[in-house]
Amino acid sequence: MTPRQRLWLFAVAAAGLIACYLWAFAGLPGFGNYPGPYGPAILKHVIAQTNATGAVSAVNFSYRGFDTVGEEFILFTAAAGMSVVLRRLRGERKSESSPAEDATKRQVPATSSAVRIVSLLLVGPTALIGWWLATHAQTNPSGGFQGGVILATAFFLVYLSGEFIAFRRLSPIAVLDVAEAVGAGGFAAVGVTAVALSLPYLFNYLPLGTIPGAVSSSGTIVLISFLVGIEVAAAFILIIGELLEQTLLRRAGSS
Amino acid sequence: MTPNAVMDILQVTVLVLVAAGATLVVRTRDRVRLVLVLSVYGMLLAILFFTFQAPDVSLSELAVGAIALPLILLLAIAKVRKPQ
Numbered sequence: 001m002t003p004r005q006r007l008w009l010f011a012v013a014a015a016g017l018i019a020c021y022l023w024a025f026a027g028l029p030g031f032g033n034y035p036g037p038y039g040p041a042i043l044k045h046v047i048a049q050t051n052a053t054g055a056v057s058a059v060n061f062s063y064r065g066f067d068t069v070g071e072e073f074i075l076f077t078a079a080a081g082m083s084v085v086l087r088r089l090r091g092e093r094k095s096e097s098s099p100a101e102d103a104t105k106r107q108v109p110a111t112s113s114a115v116r117i118v119s120l121l122l123v124g125p126t127a128l129i130g131w132w133l134a135t136h137a138q139t140n141p142s143g144g145f146q147g148g149v150i151l152a153t154a155f156f157l158v159y160l161s162g163e164f165i166a167f168r169r170l171s172p173i174a175v176l177d178v179a180e181a182v183g184a185g186g187f188a189a190v191g192v193t194a195v196a197l198s199l200p201y202l203f204n205y206l207p208l209g210t211i212p213g214a215v216s217s218s219g220t221i222v223l224i225s226f227l228v229g230i231e232v233a234a235a236f237i238l239i240i241g242e243l244l245e246q247t248l249l250r251r252a253g254s255s
Numbered sequence: 256m257t258p259n260a261v262m263d264i265l266q267v268t269v270l271v272l273v274a275a276g277a278t279l280v281v282r283t284r285d286r287v288r289l290v291l292v293l294s295v296y297g298m299l300l301a302i303l304f305f306t307f308q309a310p311d312v313s314l315s316e317l318a319v320g321a322i323a324l325p326l327i328l329l330l331a332i333a334k335v336r337k338p339q
Contacts, residue, residue: 149318
């Protein structure tokens with residue numbers, strides 16, 4: 001194919017794409033106009049049905065909770081796969097020269113005291129915000145996913161302050177594995193418990209509380225959000241921890 | 256100015272910033288710098304979602320796009336980089 005023919009092919013394809021795109025664009029509902037019946041219906045009934053003022057969390061963890069179980073297990077599987085690939089088995093032979101080996105020979109500048117102090121100061125507030133987000137899904141648009149990632153960030157800050165040993169002592173792999181399993185399994189177990197009570201899977205069977213938006217309100221929504229928070233935090237610490245172990249523990253050993 | 260007009264201006268501004276940020280991400284060649292630009296871009300996306308009234312998505316984007324993803328990428332680069 002000559003460059004000229006290729007250009008013609010591209011011109012035809014681009015014209016077709018632009019035409020289809022504009023056609024689809026013309027059929028969109030107006031900016032900010034949501035035409036579906038689902039949103040208004042949820043907003044009308046969410047507080048009466050779940051006692052949760054965080055409507056998004058109610059959708060995530062109750063109305064379409066089954067979907068969220070799937071998402072949760074995507075992350076669980078990713079973390080498990082990462083561990084399987086990266087975790088070095090005892091007695092496994094090292095190759096002659098791998099990129100990871102090269103990384104260990106690199107000169108590493110020492111962490112500046114400004115970074116150490118700032119990250120140490122941020123550990124507490126970050127952990128608090130993560131915990132708060134993971135446990136307040138029923139009152140505001142937070143939830144376990146966001147809270148879990150931010151909670152995991154608190155552990156990375158410990159590492160960033162130059163304390164890999166402290167990072168590992170705070171988050172031993174055995175504890176992380178258990179936390180991840182408890183988080184993911186707990187979510188599924190909450191759903192199965194509903195089936196055991198002859199209710200639909202993931203039915204909100206816990207008492208909903210009396211005050212909408214109180215921390216103790218909304219039954220299974222707050223419980224599931226908390227479990228998701230544990231799972232996500234553990235999965236992220238596990239993934240990053242494995243990567244750190246690969247690049248940094250041996251670097252420390254070689255110096 | 257009415258609150259609606261302020262919101263419109265804010266939304267358009269953030270949309271333009273996101274478009275510029277995305278271009279910058281694609282144009283950046285140096286890998287480490289790319290990760291930092293990507294992190295800023297994640298931050299911009301979080302602001303975008305917030306101005307479009309999706310605070311929950313904004314929080315997720317902030318945590319994943321601005322923190323977790325750049326961190327994983329940086330570690331991966333540190334792992335494969337050759338000694339100088």
